[in-house]
Amino acid sequence: MNLEATFDKCDPKTGEVIAKYKNFSLDEVFAQVNLAQTASIRWQEFGFTARKRTLLKWASYITKNQKEIAALVATECGKPLSDASLEVSIAIDHIAWAAKHAEEIMQKQNRPAGLLMFNMKAQVQRSPLGVVGVIGPWNYPIFTPMGSIAYALAAGNTVVFKPSEFTPGVGKWLADSFAQIAPFENIFATVTGLPDTGRALTQSKINKLSFTGSTKTAKKVAESCAQSMIPVVLECGGKDPVIVAADADIKLAAEYTLWSAMANAGQSCIGAERVYVVESVADQFIEEISEMAKKIQAGKDYGPATMPSQLNVIQSHLDDAKAKGAKFLLGGTESVKGAYVEPVIMLDVPEDSTAMTQETFGPTIAINKVSNTDEAIKLSNASSYGLAAAVFSKRDGEKIASKLACGMVSINSVFLFAAVASVPFGGVKDSGYGRIHGAEGLLEYTYARTVVKTRFKIPLRFTTFKRTRFSEKILATLIKRLHGRKK
The missing domain is CATH 3.40.605.10 (Aldehyde Dehydrogenase; Chain A, domain 1)
Structure with a gap:
């Protein structure tokens, strides 16, 4: 055998x-x-x-x-x-x-x-x-x-x-x-x-x-x-950002962001990995999401790492974040336990840490405060990835979304573009190309196949060795009239 x-x-x-x-x-x-x-x-x-x-x-x-x-x-x-x-x-x-x-x-x-x-x-x-x-x-x-x-x-x-x-x-x-x-x-x-x-x-x-x-x-x-x-x-893959504006529904933003980050053990290319929250509402958002996250249980609300080798990646990102000074609101470097990873929420994570630059693909999330949505957009776009993003804002969602360098954006929601069959799915930059x-x-x-067919004959013929000077003159005159005038 x-x-x-x-x-x-x-x-x-x-x-x-x-x-x-x-x-x-x-x-x-x-x-x-x-x-x-x-x-x-x-x-x-x-x-x-x-x-x-x-x-x-x-x-x-x-x-x-x-x-x-x-x-x-x-x-x-x-x-x-x-x-x-x-x-x-x-x-x-x-x-x-x-x-x-x-x-x-x-x-x-x-x-x-x-x-x-x-x-x-x-x-x-x-x-x-x-x-x-x-x-x-x-x-x-x-x-x-x-x-x-x-x-x-x-x-x-x-x-x-x-x-x-x-x-x-x-x-x-x-x-x-x-x-x-x-x-x-x-x-x-x-x-x-x-x-x-x-x-x-x-x-x-x-x-x-x-x-x-x-x-x-x-x-x-x-x-x-x-x-x-x-x-x-x-x-x-993706390193998908969430932007929480000052006018966001904070409870909704926290609920959806948590699910986006933790569902399927964080093993979602369109899952939240980075959160940029405007500082005026940051404390409220952090309090809301931390209280919700404390109720999430590995093994009950989500499963193990399907690919065992991913556990090493998750561990290395947590270790790097800690070494660079990140604060752990929930969980920590000890959260990788056997085949499971317990929920991790990090704060003030340096933008150059692997937890912010590389895809973690685990039930972890990094939350950083920003002065305004312009800063959030700039940091979101600084990533080498460009797959998906989520924006929470009551008034400016579409405006913010239009400035994000990614293939898909959810406004006041997460993931739902994947369920809308009529819209394309895919990313830019290191997140790939082409669409499904x-x-x-x-x-x-x-x-695409182009087919052109002669509907009726005219005396002017251009694609022949028998082309006349008259035909050439007519062509030159038409081109001049069509495109020679200044607008």
Whole structure:
């Protein structure tokens, strides 16, 4: 028996092996992608209506079996069942939205040909790419990859999905569930495995790759894909700020900020990690959030670190913050206990500490006072990341949001942009590029084809060796009249 043919999936709470999964080799990944390539032609020809019907059947199947998949998500991640159920619900909604809107968003567009080409018809068509590879994360193993899977499928692509080795069962369940309603094979397949399996996907004959994970790994993925000119969508980490203005609803801001930072054990790329609160309301905010945080319990309100190695990162950030003079309002450097991390709230954290510059991905939060929202905006934008942010203000939320260098902002709320299927999800700077969700998410898995057609002949011909001086003179005169005048 080849010992490398399978790998162990361990319980994040206990470390015990709970299942074994197939470790797909490079050749096996290549073979699956080739099958998907063949199936992609048929899936494209299937048409929007039939694809819509198929995806809605899938959404219905997952809905009917929601308890089963939610339990699996909870087991593999270690998160509370209620959190897993919420994740599954939002994922189902994204499948339905993509299915229902793909045809409208991908329809042919007639474009004006302009005065020079007045006899031409100009059109832009959208076509699916072929096969989309998706490498998913472990923190939201159904919601996050579904933002690529559902939209790529709805756009007419086939998909080969490589789930995280920490949540392989969820990935396999998704492929198995799709097979229950699929009109034919190889439209959507899952290849489980360790990092080499994901690397093989980047080296295969996919037409685009969608990756979610750390910025460090994303750069390696992009480099590998570049060897074959495979375009990528990269959804990486964040160091997401919260800005609390002087006119904010302080209790609401504290409640939502705490949940954003601590839910899912802080393992959310769009979770709050830094808070900039205007000093006139800072004491009230700090008092509110600390009282609420004292009631949060690791193991009850959130689970363990799903990826054990993240515990070392969290510990190093806490140690660095303490060494640089940060104050601990709740918890401290001793808060990392086994597989769990107890809630940590830090105050007056130096901006150059790793707790402020690097993604912690744990149930910790740093709160710093600022003189005004302009200072908060400046500090928020100083990060190398630019994924999401939250703003709490009764009057100036939109104004503040417009000045933030990030892909998504919640005003007087947190996370909710992820649940709105019609808007794009993604970041800038070290948080990646490309978008999932919404119209942008559908178009991300297509390419534009320009088609121009002569509607009627005119005596002026420019693209020929028989072009006359008269034609050239007419062209020069038109250009001068159109663009030569000063505005």
